[in-house]
Amino acid sequence: MVDPVKLKKEQSSYRTTILLYHQIGETLHNNVNPDCFCSRQKFLEQMEFLKSSSIEVISLDRALITLFSEGQPQKDQVVLTFDDGCESFYDVAHPILEKYGFPATIYPVVGSLGKVANWNGIIYPQLKILDQQKLITLSKNGVEIGGHTMNHVKLDQVQKKDAFQEIKNCKTELEQILNKEIRTFAYPHGRHNSTVMEIVQCVGFKNALTCESNYANNAPSIFEIPRKYITYYDDLRSFKNKLLIHETISSI
Ligand SMILES: [Zn+2]
Numbered sequence: 001m002v003d004p005v006k007l008k009k010e011q012s013s014y015r016t017t018i019l020l021y022h023q024i025g026e027t028l029h030n031n032v033n034p035d036c037f038c039s040r041q042k043f044l045e046q047m048e049f050l051k052s053s054s055i056e057v058i059s060l061d062r063a064l065i066t067l068f069s070e071g072q073p074q075k076d077q078v079v080l081t082f083d084d085g086c087e088s089f090y091d092v093a094h095p096i097l098e099k100y101g102f103p104a105t106i107y108p109v110v111g112s113l114g115k116v117a118n119w120n121g122i123i124y125p126q127l128k129i130l131d132q133q134k135l136i137t138l139s140k141n142g143v144e145i146g147g148h149t150m151n152h153v154k155l156d157q158v159q160k161k162d163a164f165q166e167i168k169n170c171k172t173e174l175e176q177i178l179n180k181e182i183r184t185f186a187y188p189h190g191r192h193n194s195t196v197m198e199i200v201q202c203v204g205f206k207n208a209l210t211c212e213s214n215y216a217n218n219a220p221s222i223f224e225i226p227r228k229y230i231t232y233y234d235d236l237r238s239f240k241n242k243l244l245i246h247e248t249i250s251s252i
Contacts, residue, residue, distance in 0.1 A: 002049065004126055007180065008235070010096040012077055013072065014073045014074060014076045014077070014111070015073075015076055015077070015078075015215045015217055015219055015243070015244060016063050016066070016067060016073050016077045016078075016215060016216040016229040017077070017078050017079070017215055017228055017242070017243050017244075018060070018063070018078075018079040018081055018216050018226070018228070018229055019075075019078060019079065019080055019081065019227065020081055020083060020209075020211060020227040020229050020230065021024075021038055021043075021080070021081070021083070021085060021088040021093070021224065021227055021230050022035075022036035022037065022038075022082065022083050022084055022230065023036055023037045023081045023084075023088050023127065024037075024038050024039075024040060024043045024082075024086075024088050024089065024092045024093040025037060025038075025039065025040060025088045025092060026040055027090070028249055029126040029196050031124060031125070032125060032126055032127065032231035033080040033251060034231060034233065035229065035230045036084075036231070036234070037053045037230045037231070038094045038230055038231065038234070039231060039232065040092050040096075041059065041226045042090075042141070042234065042235070042236075043096060044092060044096055044212065044234065046230070046237055046239050047096055047097070047100050047102065048100075049210055049236060049240070050078060050102070051100050053076075053185075054075065054076065055075070055076045055078050055243070056076070056078070057075065057077075057078050057079075057080065057100075057102040057103070058076045058077050058078070058079060058103065058208075059079070059103040059105070059132070060079050060081065060143070060144060060184060061107070061183075062103075062104075062217075063077055063079045064207055064225075065197075065217060066223065067216055067217060068214055068222055069221070072217065073217075075112045076243070078243065079105070079216070080097070080102060080103070080104040080105070080187065081104070081105045081106070081107065081209065081227060082104060082106045082107070082214050083106075083107045083136070083148060083186055083188075084103070084107065084108065084109055084127075084129065084148065084152070085106055085108020085109060085112075085129050085130045085148070086127060086128070086129065086130070087092065087128040087129060087134070087140075088107055088128075089106055089130065090121075090130055090134045090137075090138060092106055094143065095167075096139070100143065103142065103143075103144070104144070105143070105144040105145065105148045105184060106138070106145060107139075107148035107184075107185075107209075108129060108130055108135060108144060108145065108148060108164050108174075109129060109147075109148050109149065109150070109151065109152045109188075110147075110148075110149070110150050110169070110170040110174060111150040111152075111170075112129040112152070112185065113130060113131055113132055113152045113153075114129065114130075114131035114132065114146040115128075115129055115233070116127055116128055116129065117152075119151065119152035120152065120153070120154070121186075123234070130211065130227070132177050135177060136177065136178060137177065144183075144184065144186035145174055145178060145182060146182060146183070146185055146186055146209075146224045147167065147170040147171050147174060147182055147184070147186070148163070148185070148186050148188055149166040149167060149170050149171065149188050149206065150166050150170050150173075151166065152188045152189075152190065153188060154189055154191045155167070155187060155191050155192060155193075155196040156191045156195075156196055157189065157191070160195055163199055164203075165201050166205055167199050167200055167205075168183070168198075168199075168203045170251050171185075171203055171204065171205065174224070182205070183205060183207065184205065184206065184207050184208070184209070184210070185205040185207070185208040185209070186208065186209045187208060187210055187211070189207070189211065189213065190211025192208070192210060192224070197221075197224065199222045200223055201223055205223075205226060206222070207222045207223065208222075208223040208224065208225065209225045209226075210224055210225065210226055210227065210228055211227060211229065212224070212226040212227070213227075213228055213229065214227065214228075215228075215244075216225035227233070227246060228242045228243075230242070236248075
């Protein structure tokens with residue numbers, strides 16, 4: 001038998017979904033991981049959908065204040081995050097976000113600024129990373145910049161002292177480049193454990209995001225906030241399913 005009180009609670013529980021994008025581009029090149037690519041056209045459709053829906057697109061800070069200080073949200077909410085600091089964020093995604101007035105947070109790999117991606121010994125010639133000047137321009141335009149290590153290492157697989165350097169140095173360097181406090185961190189590959197989380201907190205980050213596929217409402221802590229991956233394969237239908245928006249739930 002259905003418990004009417006529980007059902008009512010479930011139907012009225014709004015979700016905060018933090019979306020995880022990487023490269024937004026025109027063409028998926030051969031050696032680019034489709035899981036880390038979204039076409040410009042699909043991205044545009046997704047943003048158009050968000051604009052026309054009842055979902056609020058809000059900053060990461062705003063979402064975390066709601067979830068960790070004020071209680072559950074009163075509307076479905078979405079936060080847009082972009083890992084690695086791909087140059088295409090500047091050229092392709094940011095103009096679209098500006099058009100819709102959506103805030104965003106990006107997590108550049110600091111050791112790759114102004115170069116092509118070179119992670120774990122593999123070079124990705126088609127994956128250009130933002131240079132310092134573009135990063136400064138984005139920051140001045142209101143885009144939040146977060147830490148994502150110096151070299152995109154798997155933090156749970158390196159020595160503690162190396163993890164510390166990777167995490168601490170990316171914060172220090174970004175703060176020197178941007179002349180502002182860097183508050184948020186995203187674990188490369190989502191890889192983390194209790195030691196890594198402790199370092200992130202210890203060096204002064206205020207929150208950290210994983211790649212665990214879940215709603216931010218279900219975050220075990222402010223240093224383990226889940227996100228939903230958007231990939232090359234997502235069409236508008238699967239995009240909506242990842243949001244599991246309130247309207248969809250009510251109509252089931
Ligand atoms: Zn990454």
